[in-house]
Amino acid sequence: MRLEPIANPGLMRRLAPPALAIAGSFLVASLLALIAGGNPFAVFGAILKGAAGSKFALLETLNRATPLIFTGLAVAVAFRARLWNIGAEAQLYAGAVVTVMLGTGALHWPSLPLLVVIGVASMLAGALLLLIPALLKTRFGVDEVVTTLLFNFIFLLFVSYLLEGPLKDPMGMGWPKSARLISEARLPRIIEGLRLHWGFVLALVSALVLWVINTRTTLGFEMRAVGQNAEAARFAGIPVTRVILKTALLSGGLAALAGFSEVAGLKGSLTLDLSPGYGYTGIVVAMLALLHPLGVVVAALFVAAIFVGADAMSRALGVPSYLADIMLASALLMMVLAILLSKFRVVRD
């Protein structure tokens, strides 16, 4: 077989892939639900009800989407420049650690300036954490996929050390858990009485800002050029190394905001199970969004709905909630295949 480029793919041909990929992942999940003894219609019904069936469910979905928007944006901006940042998980924890370090009483400031300082410091920590693999890539040509992955393990062990040592809550009854943030360091709720905090708004704003950066700034243009063809970009006079490093700072900073938002907005303290793999799920979110910042918001809402819904479904029907992870992994693979098939035609030799 051979792949033949399609000259002018129509609108249908460009919009169909995400739809088909999601439909395909539903098909895979249906089969697996049947194997586990669940009726697929009942399973998806329960997922939908669990994700959006009540005010509480809907807010839970929005809360779950918040960190995914941040990690999804982090991955999207990096992948667009072909910087393979698989380390959003570690960068998320870097943001969370800084939030706890500054927010548990080290600074006694009024709420707004304190939150701004903590947010910016979190971003810096995440940015610096990704700068190391990015420098190893640009200086030594070390593949950043492996280094960012390995950093996830290293940094999680570091967090474990912090939670059993310097950051351990003295009132924590021996649990590896940080002290709680002071009230000034908490992200308040958007509407009093509704369990949804300003981190969600910050995530939406971040998506908007990234969209502006991508479409309206030189950096956005340069990142795209480096991602499409680094050699050609270098030839055109774009400082490729500096663009890669800037992309790393941006990506690491965005991922760290997920940690800031989770600790300051939702949890109020840091434990080792702060993130159930939001960094990795961000990859799926970014790919489903075709790396588009505004698409990331939609994809994160969809992915969060699947996760929240699957938890409720699992409790009601007994089909394991890992069904959600399978759906998303298969959606990711089908998505990249579908994108290819929207641009190329398969021809038999």
Add this chain to the structure above:
Amino acid sequence: MDLIDILTSAAFWAAAIRIASPLIFATLGELICERAGVLNLGIEGIMVAGAFAGWIAVWAGLPLWGGVAVAFAAGMAFGLLHATLSVPFGLSQHVVGIGVTLLATSLTFYTYRVVLPEVSSPPKITAFQPFEVPILSQIPLLGPAFFAQTPLTYAAFLLVIVVALVLYRTPLGLAVRAAGENPQAVAAQGLSVTAIRMGAVIVGSGFMAVGGAFLTLSAFDSFFFDMVNGRGWICIALVVFGAWKPGKALLGAVLFAAFDALQIRLQQTPIGAVVPYQLFLMMPYILSILALVVMSRRAEVPAALMVTFNKGER
């Protein structure tokens, strides 16, 4: 001194060889894929799937070697998926690999919950037992360290020789290496680059899964969710460290495992009382990154690694 005592004890080297065994299988698997020109980041998930598949097969009544075969088959199935997407369709090997890892891991956990819905701790099986090689195991120090291991460890060392012989001494090995160095030349010979690369990814993935199965069938006797714990990513570093050569990769895996065994023992010495244990646990990952950096200067990477091949294109 403590360190000397540790390094000259047979038990230490026996542990190092045991820790090295799963890494040897998986590193060889990755090496085969990369020599043919395909980076296989599915390795972590494939090891998880292999660990589970081998264990559940034995739990269901198959003999231990049957479990190994089931793990190999499971690995090949995920290899086929990876190969189909990354070779003829030429999709990004990074994205496909991450996708395969996510899919293999989640499918494994799902199947575990479906098969064993209400267990708090996973059932145990009777794992491979150490087999003392006659005469050789009587050699002081070396005997108990190298020749009182489980059969699967001997298989790992044997596999290094087999893979090296096939890669360097057979037409098939030549074709695999050429597919990763100069696919155009392979096509000019009338051979199918697609078939060679797909075959390499499928077989290599099978070996990765056996590496995972070593954990459940030989190192331990049960399956835990986080048991692979980044070993797959470490193997990718070991392939680079071994300069894409089976013998050097073996050396790297043993060195690495010796270091791992050392950090476990150092935790029990006076040093371990002062230094937090997390620092010891970080060592394997830090070592892997250092290996990548040091070895990056010696560019022996297959020339066509991660380069897709389309017939008729040049």
